[in-house]
Amino acid sequence: MMMCREATRLMSLKQDRALTFRESTALRFHLSMCGACRTCARQFDLLHKIGRHHPDIPRASNDKGGRHGSH
Numbered sequence: 001m002m003m004c005r006e007a008t009r010l011m012s013l014k015q016d017r018a019l020t021f022r023e024s025t026a027l028r029f030h031l032s033m034c035g036a037c038r039t040c041a042r043q044f045d046l047l048h049k050i051g052r053h054h055p056d057i058p059r060a061s062n063d064k065g066g067r068h069g070s071h
């Protein structure tokens with residue numbers, strides 16, 4: 001079974017590009033069983049939405065080295 005670390009990595013990756021079918025299936029499967037990662041996924045989604053609508057909001061002290069490659 002996928003570990004939480006891997007699940008978190010996929011969530012983060014998902015903000016940058018679309019996941020492959022295999023990746024998103026694995027992630028969904030993990031989320032269906034792991035409440036902690038579900039909460040985490042919700043926060044990722046929220047951050048992503050906020051980031052889109054308000055691009056000026058600084059992303060959690062991530063603001064040092066330019067705009068691209070934020071992860």
Ligand SMILES: [Zn+2]
Nearest residue numbers: 004007034037
């Ligand atoms: Zn998990």
